[in-house]
Amino acid sequence: MQPINVHDYEVLAQTQLARPIWDYYQGGSEDEISLRTNRTAFAQLRLRPRVLVDVSNSNLKTSVLNTEIDMPILVAPTAAHSMAHSDGECATIRGADAAGSGMIVSNDASFSMEEIARASQGLRWYQLYIHTLNEAQQLIKRAEAAGYQAIVLTVDTPLLSNRERDKRNAMGNFQKKYYPGAFSGNARHTINGSLDNSERAAYAGHTLTWDTIAWMRTHTSLPIILKGILTAEDATLAVQHQVAGIVVSNHGGRQLDGTIAPIEALPEIVAVAAQHCEIYLDGGIRRGTDILKALALGAQAVLIGRPILWGLTVQGSEGVRHILEILQKELQSAMILAGCPSIKQISRSLIQWT
Ligand SMILES: Cc1cc2nc3c(=O)[nH]c(=O)nc-3n(C[C@H](O)[C@H](O)[C@H](O)COP(=O)(O)O)c2cc1C
Numbered sequence: 001m002q003p004i005n006v007h008d009y010e011v012l013a014q015t016q017l018a019r020p021i022w023d024y025y026q027g028g029s030e031d032e033i034s035l036r037t038n039r040t041a042f043a044q045l046r047l048r049p050r051v052l053v054d055v056s057n058s059n060l061k062t063s064v065l066n067t068e069i070d071m072p073i074l075v076a077p078t079a080a081h082s083m084a085h086s087d088g089e090c091a092t093i094r095g096a097d098a099a100g101s102g103m104i105v106s107n108d109a110s111f112s113m114e115e116i117a118r119a120s121q122g123l124r125w126y127q128l129y130i131h132t133l134n135e136a137q138q139l140i141k142r143a144e145a146a147g148y149q150a151i152v153l154t155v156d157t158p159l160l161s162n163r164e165r166d167k168r169n170a171m172g173n174f175q176k177k178y179y180p181g182a183f184s185g186n187a188r189h190t191i192n193g194s195l196d197n198s199e200r201a202a203y204a205g206h207t208l209t210w211d212t213i214a215w216m217r218t219h220t221s222l223p224i225i226l227k228g229i230l231t232a233e234d235a236t237l238a239v240q241h242q243v244a245g246i247v248v249s250n251h252g253g254r255q256l257d258g259t260i261a262p263i264e265a266l267p268e269i270v271a272v273a274a275q276h277c278e279i280y281l282d283g284g285i286r287r288g289t290d291i292l293k294a295l296a297l298g299a300q301a302v303l304i305g306r307p308i309l310w311g312l313t314v315q316g317s318e319g320v321r322h323i324l325e326i327l328q329k330e331l332q333s334a335m336i337l338a339g340c341p342s343i344k345q346i347s348r349s350l351i352q353w354t
Pocket residue numbers: 024025026038076077078079106107108127154227249250251252253254282283284285303304305306307
């Protein structure tokens with residue numbers, strides 16, 4: 001089968017991945033209600049297209065934090081790409097570059113952030129999990145030195161949720177046996193050898209507070225983006241802590257189960273924060289029309305998680321590029337059909353809630 005849309009890549013990737021990996025990539029937490037809601041919420045939004053607009057000069061270019069990109073689409077941080085392809089994140093970032101997009105590199109990548117940075121000329125942001133402040137400080141320094149342009153702190157993971165597919169598959173054992181190091185590319189490159197595994201294992205995620213953001217600011221001048229916000233209350237606090245951006249996200253339905261979908265949370269967050277910082281959204285985006293809906297409700301750009309892993313599995317960097325270009329073309333066609341030749345013509349009036 002020649003894949004022509006994101007769903008085709010999903011079908012092909014499933015045939016190529018061992019069950020524990022497929023389930024790790026695909027799954028959500030507990031009853032996977034959030035995972036499903038992320039998709040159904042998009043279907044419940046209806047578009048109100050305008051006609052007889054001159055759309056002959058259609059243009060998808062935009063910028064995020066003052067960096068130009070060819071489409072309002074970025075690669076979400078997802079862990080352990082070597083389980084999808086031997087070139088792992090180096091292939092992913094090459095695909096993102098080739099498409100004129102950019103990549104948020106996971107803290108738990110299979111390759112070190114330096115190796116991944118060397119594979120790319122384009123936009124790259126570093127996604128941080130804070131295990132200890134000491135480790136975080138070193139990771140931030142390394143990210144700065146390797147030319148990452150922003151730090152994306154994921155805030156929805158004080159612990160890793162209950163993922164029952166992974167339990168049933170004994171995913172941890174499978175991964176250690178067949179893909180050792182898939183989650184710890186960064187540990188292979190240490191400053192003074194001080195990135196210590198027992199320290200990492202002492203997972204300190206649940207001691208993080210808003211004070212941690214102030215602490216981060218004293219250690220970097222890079223823009224700080226918070227990933228995993230779903231309420232106006234937290235968006236207001238984020239603005240008070242002078243973040244450069246917010247990713248409205250429920251971690252692809254992989255953390256707290258039963259949350260509102262990011263696309264449902266977007267309007268209240270845009271209402272309090274859009275004047276002050278950039279707002280991005282991820283979760284369940286599989287079509288250009290999903291992206292159009294997110295942009296109409298005020299997102300500056302969207303992040304794509306699982307479809308990138310499917311593209312990487314099926315065709316390495318070419319597959320990643322193809323996934324991004326499929327979504328770009330679908331978005332372009334949706335914009336033309338809705339009467340929006342460029343991104344700035346997309347507005348809230350495109351949306352009707354049902
Ligand atoms: C396999 C997998 C691994 C992920 N790893 C991370 C991670 O390391 N850090 C992070 O902030 N988010 C991680 N996420 C969440 C994604 O960044 C993103 O929020 C989510 O995948 C978006 O939903 P989508 O997959 O429906 O596009 C992961 C998601 C998946 C599917």
